[in-house]
Amino acid sequence: MEFDQRNLRVFVSSKMAELAEERQAIQTALKELFIATFVFEADAGARETTIEQTFVEELREADLYIGLFWRGYGEYTMQEYQTAGDLGMDRLIFEKRVAVEQRDSELQQFLDGIAHVREGVTIRWFTTQDELRTFVKQDVQKWLTSKARRSRHQDPRAIQPELLPCLCDREQQDQELQTALVPTLREKRTRPSVLIVHGHELEGHGHYVNRLELQSLLDILTLASVRGQGKVVRINEALRANQSQRDFGITLRMALAKRLQVAYQEDDRFLVEFARRHQLKALVPVLSVQSSEQMRGQGTLLEKTCAYVAEFPDLPEGLLVSFLVCFHYEDTAPQEAPEQGWRRWWPWRTRPSTADGDRVLREELQSCREKYHGDPRLHFVELPPLTSPTPEHVFRWLDYDQVKHHVPFVPQREVMNLFAGRPNLPMDELYEKLLELLPS
Known part of the structure; x- marks a missing residue:
């Protein structure tokens, strides 16, 4: 089935009282991307169902979960996060890094747990509403791009190997x-x-x-x-x-x-x-x-x-x-x-x-x-100026499905050797080095 963005819906989850303005900031950011949101206090209305039944129903109708966390631990917020995972939803997590010393210890334990290096999610930190709006737009656009590519069911061999380095950075x-x-x-x-x-x-x-x-x-x-x-x-x-x-x-x-x-x-x-x-x-x-x-x-x-x-x-x-x-x-x-x-x-x-x-x-x-x-x-x-890629850009490039089809694994040391101690390389020079990693 071809990916269609016009009916996308994002479920926004957080403690309502302490992050009300941030929830509104997310709504504003996603509106600019023509994406609908569900924010409980604004969209739930009066229903015959319980609060738990309501958020489960709305999660089932959503395409993406966005979780906001700051200081307070909320039982329903934790349930929403867990339910989204049980439903197989993609989850983007944003953590407000202001006065974190006042954070509830249960919430900190929860955040430490979901940020596990191998099995958890990557949490984006923010301090202001402007930062949050920018980060949400950036990360949702990345998610949309990934979802769009997956929906095409492209054969990873479709791009010729000698052209794959152009996907770096x-x-x-x-x-x-x-x-x-x-x-x-x-x-x-x-x-x-x-x-x-x-x-x-x-x-x-x-x-x-x-x-x-x-x-x-x-x-x-x-x-x-x-x-x-x-x-x-x-x-x-x-x-x-x-x-x-x-x-x-x-x-x-x-x-x-x-x-x-x-x-x-x-x-x-x-x-x-x-x-x-x-x-x-x-x-x-x-x-x-x-x-x-x-x-x-x-x-x-x-x-x-x-x-x-x-x-x-x-x-x-x-x-x-x-x-x-x-x-x-x-x-x-x-x-x-x-x-x-x-x-x-x-x-x-x-x-x-x-x-x-x-x-x-x-x-x-x-x-x-x-x-x-x-x-x-x-x-x-x-467009932003073209600058020299870094080792981090190469690691991300190696994680692309099209690249992994040809190069399943490259040790970190081998990537660092490409740069020979330099922080970055001009793209033309790096391109030739990346070609050496690919099959001839």
């Missing part, structure tokens, strides 16, 4: 992408988007585009309860942005027509027609710019792209069109890279112009952010 970018684009599909908005992903050229922009094509785009469609496929269109031609806006539009359309193998048309609706003919629900053209190109007078690609998208015709409801622009910085070294390995030869490779090119790219990004953020003609989305 980049959860931040995926979360921001989902936050921006899932509502676009759910609310049937008719304006296209411009997405910006930026980072050092060694941080694997191409690998991120592969991830988008293999997994992230399908996750977005599934979370939005949209049945269909998406397509990523890589524009490999170098597009000169130092031409007029009209000529840039013609050049971009010609490049798109070539990649899609369709006849060139001056009307942008040929993209919509292509999507309709191939039953696509998402179309993502990808453009790239190096900082050194800025110093060769290639113009402002992002500004030209935003202006092009702003004049794009309205889309039919249920179709997502997003232009992804990749900024490749060339001078600033990847995050926290040490003075060894590639850094030994990096100074000799750097051209004097790349620092200026990086600066120009950042200024262009800032200018477009100020000009187009909030512009009703397009949805301007800046």
Whole structure:
């Protein structure tokens, strides 16, 4: 059965009196994700059944249990947690870490018990309502993504082994992408988007585009309860942005027509027609710019792209069109890279112009952010910068079903050896090392 988010319901459990405001904060966070909640004091109403019968009935109707705990021990709260487990429900637990010295000893014993390393759950700590709202949205989105993937019943061998390293890290970018684009599909908005992903050229922009094509785009469609496929269109031609806006539009359309193998048309609706003919629900053209190109007078690609998208015709409801622009910085070294390995030869490779090119790219990004953020003609989305993955990212990658199918077990020491004492590695370098773990 295909996963459908539209009827999801979350049961929120806690001691009512001491965490009333936090319960409301969770309701607010989940409402932004279009997810219904059951909060006893707000939704139970008057019933002929007992309190225990009522919460058991509501738990049976829910898809996810969220437990909130602070200082007081509540008998019904503990029963709700246990009943959710008996029903086989997924459970997310949030613990308020304020004045914990006043906590009931029975509650502390309970929390210690459910947080068992091998058999328990992972508890998320929070201190403020704002933190709680943020954490709930993040963790429920992760849960939704996991549920959506399981519902597809994908063969774990579906992704070719040589492409699996692109699934390492980049959860931040995926979360921001989902936050921006899932509502676009759910609310049937008719304006296209411009997405910006930026980072050092060694941080694997191409690998991120592969991830988008293999997994992230399908996750977005599934979370939005949209049945269909998406397509990523890589524009490999170098597009000169130092031409007029009209000529840039013609050049971009010609490049798109070539990649899609369709006849060139001056009307942008040929993209919509292509999507309709191939039953696509998402179309993502990808453009790239190096900082050194800025110093060769290639113009402002992002500004030209935003202006092009702003004049794009309205889309039919249920179709997502997003232009992804990749900024490749060339001078600033990847995050926290040490003075060894590639850094030994990096100074000799750097051209004097790349620092200026990086600066120009950042200024262009800032200018477009100020000009187009909030512009009703397009949805301007800046993704978090691509940074260097850490060993923790590799451990999470090894836990993916697709990866475990090929690599059932890798000792912790072997993972740490990949980094050779370094806190992180640029994605391009790490990608090659991860390939060595996979079967040839």
